[in-house]
Amino acid sequence: MEFKDFYGYVLNSSIESYDEIPYKVEKVHFKKGDIITRYGQVEDSIYYMNNGIVEMSIKSYMSEKVIDFFFNNELFCGFTSFLKQEPTDVQIVALVDSTIERIQREGLYKAYETSFAANKFGRICTEHGYIRKSDREKELLTKTAEERYAELFRTKSQYISQIPVNKVAKYLGIHPESLSRIRKKMSF
């Protein structure tokens, strides 16, 4: 799905052309390993994944933690940095060659001043981002690594083989050896 179709889907209206979207959307390509958003940068874009996988990680004192993966037809960016215009503490890296659409903040915020559709789309997408964050918080508070792996496998099985094991372990907050044990136990 292209961004224009996603935009129409969310607003429940048919969008024929990018001209009907009140801000600029541009196609960008990233190679496997490319850094899309770097630690400390002020996020100035929102990204829509056409085809690919990115990981989002966060730095803490001792180590780096993977906090999320994003797949086809998902929006992503260092969103708190984007909103507050402060340096981001997350980093976004392409895990495979990825085709992405980019919306720059300036155009989006100009549209927010006057466009009903832009605000409605922004509200609904932010609501989904909120649900995602909230689910993640609940997982961290109430689920074991094993349950969280089972959940990731259940919802994202078509992608999981493309993510290096050590990245999945970092996401679950466990050692790669523990993940191997979990995978064996679950006979995957």
Added chain:
Amino acid sequence: MEFKDFYGYVLNSSIESYDEIPYKVEKVHFKKGDIITRYGQVEDSIYYMNNGIVEMSIKSYMSEKVIDFFFNNELFCGFTSFLKQEPTDVQIVALVDSTIERIQREGLYKAYETSFAANKFGRICTEHGYIRKSDREKELLTKTAEERYAELFRTKSQYISQIPVNKVAKYLGIHPESLSRIRKKMSF
């Protein structure tokens, strides 16, 4: 601050009367200990705190965890339940007698169909909710209980004495005895 002033503040426009808000807002009162949103209920309202404190908790297998407190001039509700219209896994309880304004979902969603201002206000408030969730996730991943207590004390010192120690300990995810040690160490 009343909800109408908060609404005007967020939209950066002056609101003289509740008639200018495109949905109904009604004043409600809760006594200390009253359950505002109950586990398993489908959330049908968003609340704005005029004066009081509520706690939000979540049930896990073994125990109940306090995940947030809300104070004056803050919006709260079982937001994922409100958005998905599924039973909520959080519970909201008044910690002191509280005066609150309530917005019911039906009126809000009717306004969302046509009102630019309602969508803009909803988008901005949801963005703030997202930032709050995101900060909380970062805290859970990277900060010790001691640092999280210091943060709570720094930002909410005017309220913290009104919250029972065992609730604060539940929020930090530690035993009340550990919190006592932290408090002594920090000489509060």
